[in-house]
Amino acid sequence: MAPFGTAPSTEETAPEAGQLTDGFHLVIDALKLNGITTIYGVPGIPITDLGRMAQAEGMRVISFRHEQNAGNAAAIAGYLTRRPGVCLTVSAPGFLNGLTALAHATTNCWPMILISGSSEREVVDLQQGDYEELDQLAVARPLCKAAYRVLHAEDIGIAVARAIRAALSGRPGGVYLDLPAKLLGQAIDAAEGAASLVEVVDPAPAQFPAPAAVQRALDILGKARKPLIILGKGAAYAQADDLVRGFVEKTGIPYIAMSMAKGLLPDTHPQYAGAARSLALKEADTVMLIGARLNWLLSHGKGKQWGAPGSKTFVQIDIDPKEMDSNLPVAGPLVGDIASCLSALLDAMGDGWARPPAEWTEAIRAKCEANVARMAPRLQNNNVPMDFHGALGALRTIIKERPEAILVNEGANTLDFARSIIDMYRPRKRLDVGTWGVMGVGMGTAIAAAIETGQPVLAVEGDSAFGFSGMEVETICRYRLPVCVVVFNNGGIYRGTDVNPSGGPDAATTVFVPGARYDRMMEAFGGVGVNATSPDELRRAVNEAMDSGRPTLINAVIDPAAGTESGRIGNLNPQSVVSRK
Ligand code: ADP
Ligand code: TZD
Ligand code: MG
Numbered sequence: 001m002a003p004f005g006t007a008p009s010t011e012e013t014a015p016e017a018g019q020l021t022d023g024f025h026l027v028i029d030a031l032k033l034n035g036i037t038t039i040y041g042v043p044g045i046p047i048t049d050l051g052r053m054a055q056a057e058g059m060r061v062i063s064f065r066h067e068q069n070a071g072n073a074a075a076i077a078g079y080l081t082r083r084p085g086v087c088l089t090v091s092a093p094g095f096l097n098g099l100t101a102l103a104h105a106t107t108n109c110w111p112m113i114l115i116s117g118s119s120e121r122e123v124v125d126l127q128q129g130d131y132e133e134l135d136q137l138a139v140a141r142p143l144c145k146a147a148y149r150v151l152h153a154e155d156i157g158i159a160v161a162r163a164i165r166a167a168l169s170g171r172p173g174g175v176y177l178d179l180p181a182k183l184l185g186q187a188i189d190a191a192e193g194a195a196s197l198v199e200v201v202d203p204a205p206a207q208f209p210a211p212a213a214v215q216r217a218l219d220i221l222g223k224a225r226k227p228l229i230i231l232g233k234g235a236a237y238a239q240a241d242d243l244v245r246g247f248v249e250k251t252g253i254p255y256i257a258m259s260m261a262k263g264l265l266p267d268t269h270p271q272y273a274g275a276a277r278s279l280a281l282k283e284a285d286t287v288m289l290i291g292a293r294l295n296w297l298l299s300h301g302k303g304k305q306w307g308a309p310g311s312k313t314f315v316q317i318d319i320d321p322k323e324m325d326s327n328l329p330v331a332g333p334l335v336g337d338i339a340s341c342l343s344a345l346l347d348a349m350g351d352g353w354a355r356p357p358a359e360w361t362e363a364i365r366a367k368c369e370a371n372v373a374r375m376a377p378r379l380q381n382n383n384v385p386m387d388f389h390g391a392l393g394a395l396r397t398i399i400k401e402r403p404e405a406i407l408v409n410e411g412a413n414t415l416d417f418a419r420s421i422i423d424m425y426r427p428r429k430r431l432d433v434g435t436w437g438v439m440g441v442g443m444g445t446a447i448a449a450a451i452e453t454g455q456p457v458l459a460v461e462g463d464s465a466f467g468f469s470g471m472e473v474e475t476i477c478r479y480r481l482p483v484c485v486v487v488f489n490n491g492g493i494y495r496g497t498d499v500n501p502s503g504g505p506d507a508a509t510t511v512f513v514p515g516a517r518y519d520r521m522m523e524a525f526g527g528v529g530v531n532a533t534s535p536d537e538l539r540r541a542v543n544e545a546m547d548s549g550r551p552t553l554i555n556a557v558i559d560p561a562a563g564t565e566s567g568r569i570g571n572l573n574p575q576s577v578v579s580r581k
């Protein structure tokens with residue numbers, strides 16, 4: 001893929017005098033000129049022909065069964081490629097279906113552009129009741145980084161350029177682009193149209209931290225007796241993998257990785273403190289956040305798991321200056337992009353950097369080894385029905401043997417157990433529910449991962465989580481994608497054992513049809529379906545799927561009683577104070 005600013009101009013010869021172009025073609029040309037070659041979406045009025053023409057013009061147009069899944073695909077495509085993922089939808093309901101994903105992308109700091117067709121302004125503003133009428137621009141605005149509408153064909157070039165720059169610059173995020181139906185059919189002189197296109201130059205410019213900020217951060221780290229680094233998905237997004245490794249190794253500081261930062265350095269790295277997370281968070285005196293926010297996923301830096309209040313000094317690298325002091329004071333703020341900040345730190349460190357006291361690093365090492373040894377036998381169990389440890393023990397080996405594969409993961413117990421059990425070995429290979437913990441990202445994420453990377457995908461899905469986007473197994477089959485979905489079927493949300501407390505005939509609120517056979521959904525569309533009841537069967541079926549590259553869904557039968565309420569975040573459930581008999 002050509003970097004921005006170097007994309008070759010379209011090879012077509014210059015338009016002749018009198019030749020026309022239109023809004024449809026200008027949108028396609030503007031995207032292509034900026035290296036955007038894939039669109040995820042759902043067709044319909046007024047953008048059906050836009051999709052057809054984009055395909056005719058050589059773009060990859062992936063049609064989904066629901067816009068939310070197309071949007072989730074675009075969101076993760078942005079994360080994986082550092083180029084905005086594009087989702088294309090119809091007006092009002094299609095737009096709203098895509099909007100959840102746009103908000104999700106913005107929350108996760110991923111570049112994405114939602115392009116929706118819309119009704120004419122004249123009708124919308126007078127509320128005259130058009131087909132699928134909605135003031136989409138107003139609705140989108142609070143949910144994304146920027147929202148633009150284009151009314152004239154000659155403005156399409158600049159609008160697409162603005163959308164790309166808004167999505168990628170500074171803290172990345174979602175952008176909405178509103179294209180009224182009439183715009184697409186507007187004709188203008190082809191030469192004028194070609195001249196109106198804009199190739200964005202350097203949309204995510206390097207942002208260097210001030211030397212004084214670099215020195216301040218190093219002074220703090222140099223004084224630390226028990227330092228800890230936390231790598232977040234911002235660091236994975238930055239694609240500064242060598243610098244991250246170089247910095248971590250040169251400092252000698254133990255590190256933990258947030259969920260999607262796992263594998264940025266291999267989880268088997270000697271400085272990885274993942275298996276000693278509790279000890280490391282509690283005991284550390286200095287914590288350096290690299291592309292990670294001190295949000296709920298880190299309990300805001302507060303509470304028992306963080307040791308005594310005020311016991312930590314924070315250093316933080318983030319591209320967004322407002323992120324500093326968001327939850328606790330940051331003594332060493334480093335505002336800039338991760339690559340620039342880390343190279344500045346490495347330069348300023350020189351050769352004489354003193355590694356942290358061995359007492360600290362040894363204590364963490366010992367704790368990791370003890371915890372790993374304690375867990376090992378549980379991961380080898382071959383129980384029937386399977387528990388989470390037995391099933392995930394099998395998948396853990398598969399990812400170890402196939403480190404290039406992409407792991408998609410959602411659910412509650414299925415998510416929490418997989419995150420801690422499955423080691424990752426390469427950057428950006430673990431894709432999950434992100435900052436909001438959204439159920440339903442699974443199939444869109446798996447599809448975009450396969451399309452954007454060409455690597456095999458293993459999607460490990462809770463049965464509830466899978467249900468949110470399950471119809472996209474047809475999309476997986478239609479595009480013949482190398483995706484193996486494993487549904488952890490425990491018959492419900494958290495567990496499959498709840499009963500209706502009223503004693504009435506309705507099912508309990510958290511359970512599904514017992515003994516469901518999700519594998520048959522895949523067979524309905526020509527894919528491979530397997531029912532696996534033991535870790536051995538599961539291992540065999542996944543290996544076969546990964547070897548063949550055929551779309552596969554494995555229904556992994558999990559003990560309905562094996563899970564816990566809300567997985568690891570049960571403490572976030574509010575407690576009722578009323579007890580009624
Ligand atoms: P995690 O969930 O893994 O803890 P978050 O999504 O909370 O990660 O945090 C990611 C952070 O990374 C955001 O605050 C974002 O501003 C920041 N970020 C994203 N890209 C870059 C970059 N290129 N350089 C520096 N910071 C970045
Ligand atoms: N809706 C959305 C969009 N996101 C959510 N996170 C939820 C609802 C609530 N929710 C969770 O937080 S996890 C979960 C839901 C519905 C499903 C858990 O069940 P599962 O996983 O089958 O996917 P386990 O393995 O049974 O715990
Ligand atoms: Mg379940």
